[in-house]
Amino acid sequence: MDAPIKGKGAAQPPALLKIAGVLLKVGSTGFGGAMPMLSLVHTEYVEKRHWVSQEEFEEAVMVGQIMPGPIAVDAITHIGYRLRGWPGAIVSWFCFILPSFLLMLALTLFYMRYGGLPQVVGIFKGLGAGVVAVIAVAAWRMGKPHLKNVKTAFLMVAALLALLLLKVNVVLLVILAGLTGMALFRKPSDFQPSRNPMKRGAR
């Protein structure tokens, strides 16, 4: 069993308060999804403070991608656990979520109170147009690598149609897709080494 390794890059594990400070900062300034946020964390954890090594950081990003849930939250909690055990994990998880929770709560209260005003309706119509474009681009960028392979392209289109036309339950759909994957991908040659996303994300 792989016991949690204390950050090899650091002589001493960082204080919980320092972890909290860094993550509160990243949590309140990190826009644009998991990879841009993780590159901010990378700057702090690996480059500036040497809390974890490059390899450990990349491994945490991979944890984020394999495990369900938001990639950045997964990765950051994982590093927190490896640095300071349970307290490190709890502090990391909480401090990373807290700033965006408070901001979102403020926006929600604003929406509940003023959401009906004509100007606000206009703003949200505009925001909605932006969201549609962002989702379309995200789906395209995430989907492009899967189009190169007949099997993955089939799974992608099948899932799209199953949800859109047949309204199949999403959890069932995920499980079915996984089982289909287990049936389709049996040879080691089916798994080419995946490219490392942090190589592009990190500055």
Next chain:
Amino acid sequence: MLQLILTFLKIGAFTFGGGMVMIPFIEQDAVNTYAWLTHREFLDAIAMGQITPGPIVISSVFIGYKVAGLLGSVLAMGAISLPTFFYSIAAAYQLHRLKANLRVRAFLKGVGPAVVGMIGAAGFIIARAALTDLWVGILAAACLAVLVRFKLDASLVIIAAGAVGFFLG
């Protein structure tokens, strides 16, 4: 209330592949099954989640608030993030075994393209709710062009679109 917690725990436990994947999940449960909010409100919640820093999951704060006020928003956020917490700790012990296990990798390799298809489907459903006026459609096309052409931050583009909406809406 219990329904809210269970639904968000389930979503947190099954969304392989990051925050975007939550969109089809939340849409199916919160909008279609339980009718906690309309498609329009769901779209607005995602918009607010995108223009705030942090993960997109934060949209669940809005849904929780609509169902049960402040307590609801805390519970929704907590419930959707809790599975993540335990997964990441479990990963510290099992990661190497998982990485080496070809069956696990085959499972994930099947799930990967499927969730992208699901995001695409959710995109269609959301687009139907969003594209209410001609100018919104044109604006969405313009945003798409800008996003494809330039590597701008998504939240910047969305905020700019909101500003346009203020004048045109």
